[in-house]
Amino acid sequence: MNIYDIAELAGVSIATVSRVVNDSPRVSEKTKQRVRAIMEENGYTPNVFARGLGLDSMKTIGIICPDVSDSYMASAAFHLEGRLHEYGYDCILCCSGSRQENKEKYVSLLLNKRIDALILVGSTYAGEGGDDRKADYVRNAAKTVPVFMINGYIKGDHVYCAFSDDYGATYDVASQMIEAGRRRILFLCDSHSYSANQKLAGYEAALKDHGLPVLGDLKLYVKNRIHSVRDILLERRDLNFDSVLATDDGLAVGAIKYANAKLLKIPEELCITGFNNSALSICCDPELSSIDNKVEELCAITTDQMMAVLRGEEKPVAQKSQVPCRLVKRCTTDF
Template identity: 80%
Template sequence: MNIYDIAELAGVSIATVSRVVNDSPRVSEKTKQKVRAIMEENGYTPNVFARGLGLDSMKTIGILCPDVSDAYMATAVAHLESRMHEHGYDCILCCSGFEQSIKEKYVSLLLAKRIDALIMVGSTYAGAEGEESRVQYVLDAARQVPVFLINGYLDGENIYCAYGDDYQITYDVTSQMIESGRRRILFLCDSHSYSAVRKLAGYELALKSHGLPVLGDLKLYVKNRIHTVRDILLERRDLRFDSVIGTDDGLAVGAIKYANAKLLKIPEDICITGFNNSALSICSDPELSSVDNRVEELCNITISNMMKILQEKDPDISRNCKVPCRLVKRCTTDF
């Protein structure tokens, strides 16, 4: 029996149960009596989460990401840790990789450390369409502590999501390529995560909206390694394309390497965009146009919402925060 169960039985929110535990004046006496009766009937003992920032708080936040060597993940983790320290919190970081069993193992490990909240960085934790069973461990974790997901959306009680609008920006970028005369746009991707699926959906809708076919040979899944992308594109002599949308800057830089090896002019012969607006985008030659998915803003939203919940300042916050992205134009685009 946990706070989630008590809230469900009482027909109130988790925040209300927390207020009752802390004897908050913001809850009516009638509701307090109802919730307390249910707690007593079920032998419920309030835990760290239920007490919020009371005397039992560990002042520790768990952070889970797939790979901290990834530029996006590293930026997010560094910013999150800095902001948490400002609020007097420590953090425990785990890198789970992408295997299901390892992700579940690390969530269990962090929960055993009696963390006050769990932050999951990366759309891999949101699963993909038709993979409901693969996110059950996240839903279960949210029964014990508030869960904050960055760069993905998962609908669930006590799960708070902040993510960039990958769908809309990919639709916009693809549309601008088409309107500038491009007809064979290569979509480079390295996963089937929530974020990748949204980007693909935006790409496909833009093609359909402009009367172009969605071609399977122009959707290429490849490991996110610059030279691997270059070599595969060089080997695929049958593959014709006049532009590239990479779902990560590493993939897009691989396309630049390919274009340079083929002596193609960028952006005249081939137009290329990346994603994440990382250091790679300005290290490449020519410099890469890349989507800024506002990672620091997503982290700020996450920390702000987390503090509101843990400190009971405004527990009834939105669980779905979608932030517009923007394309930072450099030398690889001409629209």
């Protein structure tokens, strides 16, 4: 039994339950008596979260990302911190890496820091390889504080997810490549996360809808290291491709370096798109066409929804918010 359960049984917001816990004069005696009766009937003991909501004593949000050196994660952390400060909240940032035990450890660590809410940045927290059970620790955390996820989706009570339309973006780009005459599109990826799987699904659907086969040798999983990508593509002489759809700008820049090493003309002989529209897309030569997945907008949606939840606003907060992407065309595409 937690604060959410009490609020639901009493037909009030979690903020109202917290005010009852703290004997706030803003709540009528009738409501106090009803909420207290339900708390007593269910043996509910208020925790720090319940008391802090009413006293406004914490004002701290926990943020976890896999690696803040990653350009997407760094951008998200920057935008989140700025928005949270506008609302008068501080934040604690942790980098968990991608190992399951470390992700769970850092969630537990932040819950012990008396945070008001938890933000998870990255689809790795939604489970790997389509295994939704690996996100159970997120659902358990949401029994204590509201949890917000950026760039991933899991279903659970008090879990709120904001993510870009990765499926639609890769479907559209792959379709445009095919309609421009490309027939062998290399899909470059570095993980099996929720986001990566959505991109893969969009890529495969575009091939099927245009009557092209989905070939295993054109789906390549490599580490997101620019020179590693270049070297692997140079070594794989068995690969035959006329275009590259990469799930990250770093992977796409590796493909550009491969093309330069092979003296291939870009985009005439090799068409390349990246993902995230990061600084890498304009630092390479030629400049990279990249899908903008709207990280700033996702962070704004997340912080605004978080404030609505923490304030106990009566209007329901969407647990699933999807934002459309857009392709920023530069010099590596000709469609």
